[in-house]
Amino acid sequence: MKILSPEPKMKKITPKKTAAGPCSETQFSILNALPAHVALIDSRGSIVLVNDAWRHFTTTNVLQSPEVGQNYLEICNHASGENSEDAHTAAAGISEVLRGEQKDFAMEYPCHSAGEPCWFRLMATPVHDGQVSGAVVMHIDITARKKTEKALKKSEANLVVAQRISHFGSWELDLHENDIDGNALHWSDEMFRIAGLEPGSVQVTNELFFSLVPPSEHALIRQTVANAILERKPYSIIHRLIQPDGIECIVHEAAEIFFDEKTGRPTKMIGTAQDITSQRRAQEAIRMQAHILNHIGQAIIATDTTGTVIYANRFAGELYGWSPQEMQGRNIMHVTVPKASEAQTAEIMGRLQRGETWSGEFVVSGRDGVEFPALVTNSPLLDNQGKMVGIIGISSDISLRKKAESEIERQAAFAAFNPNPVIELSADGEVSYFNDATMNLTRSLGFEQAAQILPTHHRSDRAGLPKFRKAVAANGNRDGGPRHFVVLFPHRCTASGA
Numbered sequence: 001m002k003i004l005s006p007e008p009k010m011k012k013i014t015p016k017k018t019a020a021g022p023c024s025e026t027q028f029s030i031l032n033a034l035p036a037h038v039a040l041i042d043s044r045g046s047i048v049l050v051n052d053a054w055r056h057f058t059t060t061n062v063l064q065s066p067e068v069g070q071n072y073l074e075i076c077n078h079a080s081g082e083n084s085e086d087a088h089t090a091a092a093g094i095s096e097v098l099r100g101e102q103k104d105f106a107m108e109y110p111c112h113s114a115g116e117p118c119w120f121r122l123m124a125t126p127v128h129d130g131q132v133s134g135a136v137v138m139h140i141d142i143t144a145r146k147k148t149e150k151a152l153k154k155s156e157a158n159l160v161v162a163q164r165i166s167h168f169g170s171w172e173l174d175l176h177e178n179d180i181d182g183n184a185l186h187w188s189d190e191m192f193r194i195a196g197l198e199p200g201s202v203q204v205t206n207e208l209f210f211s212l213v214p215p216s217e218h219a220l221i222r223q224t225v226a227n228a229i230l231e232r233k234p235y236s237i238i239h240r241l242i243q244p245d246g247i248e249c250i251v252h253e254a255a256e257i258f259f260d261e262k263t264g265r266p267t268k269m270i271g272t273a274q275d276i277t278s279q280r281r282a283q284e285a286i287r288m289q290a291h292i293l294n295h296i297g298q299a300i301i302a303t304d305t306t307g308t309v310i311y312a313n314r315f316a317g318e319l320y321g322w323s324p325q326e327m328q329g330r331n332i333m334h335v336t337v338p339k340a341s342e343a344q345t346a347e348i349m350g351r352l353q354r355g356e357t358w359s360g361e362f363v364v365s366g367r368d369g370v371e372f373p374a375l376v377t378n379s380p381l382l383d384n385q386g387k388m389v390g391i392i393g394i395s396s397d398i399s400l401r402k403k404a405e406s407e408i409e410r411q412a413a414f415a416a417f418n419p420n421p422v423i424e425l426s427a428d429g430e431v432s433y434f435n436d437a438t439m440n441l442t443r444s445l446g447f448e449q450a451a452q453i454l455p456t457h458h459r460s461d462r463a464g465l466p467k468f469r470k471a472v473a474a475n476g477n478r479d480g481g482p483r484h485f486v487v488l489f490p491h492r493c494t495a496s497g498a
Contacts, residue, residue: 037120037139043098043132045073054139072137083110094124100132108142119146169194169273173206175229175257175266185209194251194275196243212241229257229266238276249277299395302381305388307332319397321367336395339363339371352380352391361398372399423450 031038037054039047047068076091086109093105105124112118120139127134169191174183185206189199195212202208210218217239228235234256241249255271290313293300299316303309312327312335320327320336327335340348340362351358359377366372374395381390421441424433434450442450 034138035141037141039072039137040127040134041072041094041098041137042134045071045094045098047072048134086110090122093122094135094137097124097126097135098132100126117147118143169275171204171271171273173269173271175268191273194249194273195241196245196247196249212243214240214242225255225269228255232257232259249275250280252276297396299393301327301332301335301393301395302390303332303393304390309335310390316395319366319395320364332393337365337369338376339365348378352378353388355380355382355386355388364395372397373402374398421453423454 031049031051032053034051035053038051039054040049041047047070050068073091073095076087076094079087086107089107090109093102093107096102097105103126106121108119108121110118111120119142121142123138123140124135125138126132127136170188171191172186174185176183183206185204185208187195187204192199192201195209210221213221221237221239224235224237234254236252236254238250238252241251243249251273253271253273255269257266257269259265260267294314296313297315299319300311300313301309301316302311309327309330309332312322312324314324316322316327317324322330322335332338344360344362348358348360357377357379359375361373361375363371364374364376375398376393376395379392379394380388381392383389416435418435419437421438422433422435423431423438426432431451438450438453442448442453445453447453
């Protein structure tokens with residue numbers, strides 16, 4: 001039911017003496033100038049006068065309503081349907097005003113019409129003529145205020161959710177007292193949670209706040225706030241909070257001080273506090289990882305799928321002659337200049353795209369153009385969906401290893417292809433290797449084993465070989481290190497020399 005509801009067909013009422021008292025031309029003009037919807041009722045509740053705003057609202061919204069002379073209270077009391085309870089409440093309140101039981105009455109109610117949500121505030125005040133002779137019933141449109149309140153509540157609800165998600169709390173501190181600790185402090189719900197407390201579970205004071213801050217940081221916080229007040233500028237500080245259960249969190253706090261325009265005295269501080277514990281720990285982990293990577297004695301270079309370097313450790317810079325910062329943004333082909341064949345390159349990319357790791361050797365060169373052999377391991381960098389988004393390459397200079405392998409091969413070739421008999425003895429004096437020339441000599445001397453042709457294995461000194469082996473073993477273990485010995489016989493050695 002619509003509580004305010006005049007007759008749309010009624011004629012304009014001219015100023016006259018009503019049942020509630022005289023109404024002058026000036027007074028009537030004032031009533032019509034009011035934006036509120038106003039009706040005058042007598043002591044029995046009958047409508048005796050309405051203003052233009054009341055009449056216009058009803059006409060615009062095509063509402064059927066009582067005529068002047070009908071009883072407004074009876075119509076409200078007999079209301080049914082939607083919002084009828086509001087009509088009954090209005091009738092009861094207005095009746096109490098007419099009986100002198102209340103000096104005024106007010107209520108707010110919805111009055112949605114023509115598809116538009118509307119709200120009104122009903123106010124009833126008595127008309128006195130020695131005694132209560134009637135009442136002015138006024139309906140004020142509060143739709144704009146209600147919409148603002150609704151939007152504000154929604155905004156506040158969204159803010160609460162946003163603060164909870166981002167761990168972003170807010171607070172306000174009054175500064176009316178000289179003693180900053182004696183002023184009132186207010187926290188948002190998320191500020192309570194950051195402090196490890198249930199929202200509204202305790203009275204918030206500066207003393208409570210400092211009880212949660214490690215004592216070593218009290219002086220810094222107080223000095224920062226004092227400087228901000230003195231210099232009349234916002235401040236920002238990072239400090240720790242120790243929650244009641246002992247958990248430590250790191251908070252980034254920022255605040256602004258507001259001052260009285262007349263006196264210049266600070267009146268309040270409004271600030272925010274964000275829990276940055278996760279971010280700080282992540283940053284520390286990244287720094288630790290970078291520290292570890294920089295102390296690995298291998299070059300580590302990460303690229304995107306186009307080959308652009310996105311990370312390089314310190315050793316990579318030392319190996320290839322670029323600083324890590326210079327490498328970033330350059331193509332890996334320009335930084336390391338690999339000499340891999342097309343077939344090798346195809347094999348590497350094929351394995352990486354299958355999510356596999358490739359290891360192998362190829363020649364690379366640094367910034368100075370000097371080539372060197374490198375042992376390279378390439379691994380795919382995958383995203384959460386398993387798609388390759390980059391490549392991590394680990395490489396090391398194997399020049400010394402290659403040189404040692406070449407020397408070993410050279411020495412092996414020396415023994416194998418030497419025309420002279422060659423016997424290699426272990427550190428224990430045992431024959432560990434002999435070449436073909438040695439075997440030929442052994443057979444030509446009528447022996448079956450190569451050890452039998454050693455110089456100490458002479459027919460006149462049958463104990464010579466054991467003594468020789470013992471001397472070899474003693475010499476080989478003198479400094480505790482493993483050794484081997486090569487005995488080379490001149491090619492002129494013959495069977496008669498045995």
